[in-house]
Structures are given as C-alpha cells and as structure tokens.
Amino acid sequence: MALSEREQQVLRDLEEQLNDEDPSLAETMQHAERTLRRPSPRRIGAGIALVLLGLTVVISGVAVGNGIGSILLGVVGFALAVWGVTCMLTGASPKDSAAGSGDVKRSSSFMQRQSERWDRRRDSRN
The missing domain is CATH 1.20.5 (Single alpha-helices involved in coiled-coils or other helix-helix interfaces)
Structure with missing residues (x-):
C-alpha cells in the first residue's frame, strides 16, 4: 500500500531529525540497510x-x-x-552477487536515483 503525501512528508521529517540528532546512528542504519541480504x-x-x-x-x-x-x-x-x-x-554469497551483477547494477542505480531525489527534495526545502 502506497503512503500518502502527508505520510511521506512525516517520514522525511523524521529521517532528517534523526540525521540531525544522532548522525552516527543514522549512518549505522543506512549501512545496515545496504548490507542486508535476503536469500533468493x-x-x-x-x-x-x-x-x-x-x-x-x-x-x-x-x-x-x-x-x-x-x-x-x-x-x-x-x-x-x-x-x-x-x-x-x-x-547471497559474493559469488552469487557477481553472477547477478546486472541485478546489482539495476538496484544500485535505483537506490542512487532515490538518493538523488532525496537530496533534491532536501535542497529545495532549504
């Protein structure tokens, strides 16, 4: 189920507040999200x-x-x-990640696009 615009705004505000109050925790959470692997x-x-x-x-x-x-x-x-x-x-093991490098490229570019959108939104508010 998609979030409403208001819910998305609240989540953005909470994430920004977390980044301001505890940057080390925010970095740890971002690192954990990047390294989290699910079995295929x-x-x-x-x-x-x-x-x-x-x-x-x-x-x-x-x-x-x-x-x-x-x-x-x-x-x-x-x-x-x-x-x-x-x-x-x-x-997935590193061998499995290398075998599906096309999928990794797609997901990393997706995440990169999301990060760029996040930065643009944050910059437009400032």
Missing part, C-alpha cells in the same frame, strides 16, 4: 531440495538395517539436511 528464491528452493534429499537418505539408512552402512547413510543424510537449512537461511 533459488537458494530457498535448493535448500528445500537438500533437506528432502537428506531426509530420504536418512530413511533409506534406516531401511538398510543395522550396521555401519546404516550409520553412514544417517550421518550423510543429516549433513545434507543441515546444509539445506543453512542454504535457505543465508543471504
């Missing part, structure tokens, strides 16, 4: 696939019976499931 749908899908594969390997280890093979299959299945969960929960 591809990574989530790969993680789910690994978890399902791990569970399948664990179940097949139980079906094999008692012995060293069963234990090894259980350990491998558990490791696959853990790997899948970590894959789902982690953000």
Whole structure:
C-alpha cells in the first residue's frame, strides 16, 4: 500500500531529525540497510531440495538395517539436511552477487536515483 503525501512528508521529517540528532546512528542504519541480504528464491528452493534429499537418505539408512552402512547413510543424510537449512537461511554469497551483477547494477542505480531525489527534495526545502 502506497503512503500518502502527508505520510511521506512525516517520514522525511523524521529521517532528517534523526540525521540531525544522532548522525552516527543514522549512518549505522543506512549501512545496515545496504548490507542486508535476503536469500533468493533459488537458494530457498535448493535448500528445500537438500533437506528432502537428506531426509530420504536418512530413511533409506534406516531401511538398510543395522550396521555401519546404516550409520553412514544417517550421518550423510543429516549433513545434507543441515546444509539445506543453512542454504535457505543465508543471504547471497559474493559469488552469487557477481553472477547477478546486472541485478546489482539495476538496484544500485535505483537506490542512487532515490538518493538523488532525496537530496533534491532536501535542497529545495532549504
């Protein structure tokens, strides 16, 4: 849902007030926003696939019976499931960012445009 012009103005005023009162906190918040990474749908899908594969390997280890093979299959299945969960929960790695550099360029130029618009608005009020 889009914000009304009044709500946008209130947010701009609050951000300006935060910049004036505590510039170090404002810088920290801007840095955190830039470095915040979300996992991609591809990574989530790969993680789910690994978890399902791990569970399948664990179940097949139980079906094999008692012995060293069963234990090894259980350990491998558990490791696959853990790997899948970590894959789902982690953000994009630097390799993934380099692979999708077109997306990064688009989002950085978008953010750059937003920053320029913000600066123009702030300058026009002064």
